[in-house]
Amino acid sequence: DVVVSQSPLSLPVTLGQPASISCRSSQSLLRSDGKTYLSWFQQRPGQSPRRLIYEVSNRESGVPDRFSASGSGTDFTLKISRVEAEDVGVYYCMQGSRWPGMFGQGTKVEIK
Amino acid sequence: EVQLVESGGGLVQPGGSLRVSCAASGFTFSDEYMDWVRQAPGKGLEWVGRIRDKSQRYSTEYAASVKGRFSISRDDSKNSLFLQMNSLKTEDTAVYFCTRDHRGAGESWGQGTLVTVSS
Numbered sequence: 001d002v003v004v005s006q007s008p009l010s011l012p013v014t015l016g017q018p019a020s021i022s023c024r025s026s027q028s029l030l031r032s033d034g035k036t037y038l039s040w041f042q043q044r045p046g047q048s049p050r051r052l053i054y055e056v057s058n059r060e061s062g063v064p065d066r067f068s069a070s071g072s073g074t075d076f077t078l079k080i081s082r083v084e085a086e087d088v089g090v091y092y093c094m095q096g097s098r099w100p101g102m103f104g105q106g107t108k109v110e111i112k
Numbered sequence: 113e114v115q116l117v118e119s120g121g122g123l124v125q126p127g128g129s130l131r132v133s134c135a136a137s138g139f140t141f142s143d144e145y146m147d148w149v150r151q152a153p154g155k156g157l158e159w160v161g162r163i164r165d166k167s168q169r170y171s172t173e174y175a176a177s178v179k180g181r182f183s184i185s186r187d188d189s190k191n192s193l194f195l196q197m198n199s200l201k202t203e204d205t206a207v208y209f210c211t212r213d214h215r216g217a218g219e220s221w222g223q224g225t226l227v228t229v230s231s
Contacts, residue, residue, distance in 0.1 A: 001176075037216045037217070039216050039217065039218060041157075041218060043157075048209060048221040048222065048223055048224055049157065049209070049218065049221055050221070051218050051219055051220075051221075054215045054216045054219070055215065055216055058215070060219075090156075092156065092157055094157075094217065094218060096213075096216050096217040096218075099162075099173050100159050100173065100174075100175050100176070101147070101159040101162075101217050102159065103156055103157040103158070103159070104156075105156055106156045106157075
């Protein structure tokens, strides 16, 4: 199975400051069809997860443009340009390129 | 608007069975792969399984932790997804989410249904 690892697991951030989360997979997520199924999810306290990013860098409709993502192969990054109070929660990366799909451990973003 | 509404969770004894359901609306359900994902209390997310569409003969995949015990099915005529859980263990206690696979897995999520396995 592909193992997905996130870092850091805890991320205290000052309001208005940037934040970055890393996600690494044990195998390349590039499929033979040229697609890379690496997604990012946000789970606010008490809520269901919400997909922010699909296929490495594509923002879902309605996701603020302060969220951006990049990467390829085995290394991926989610960035928040200026953290706002509503961004508090746990962020998960997930690989869907190879079955079984696998989530990272989650990164808890909190305000300092 | 895509909506996924899970139901059927509850308390069940170890070794017991339970069937949870997911009612889908707002999209062409029959065209989409659907997944079940679970989250144990205070823990992270875990993929449970997937069912593909008719063109893929409704083929299924399961996580190793549930293979042989859980079964996913769907009724496209009723826009419904099901998860049959047998031989339940205490470690299966979790909120179970159904999710839509569109441009990759997890595009939409329901609110989840809590399954508690305890004596």
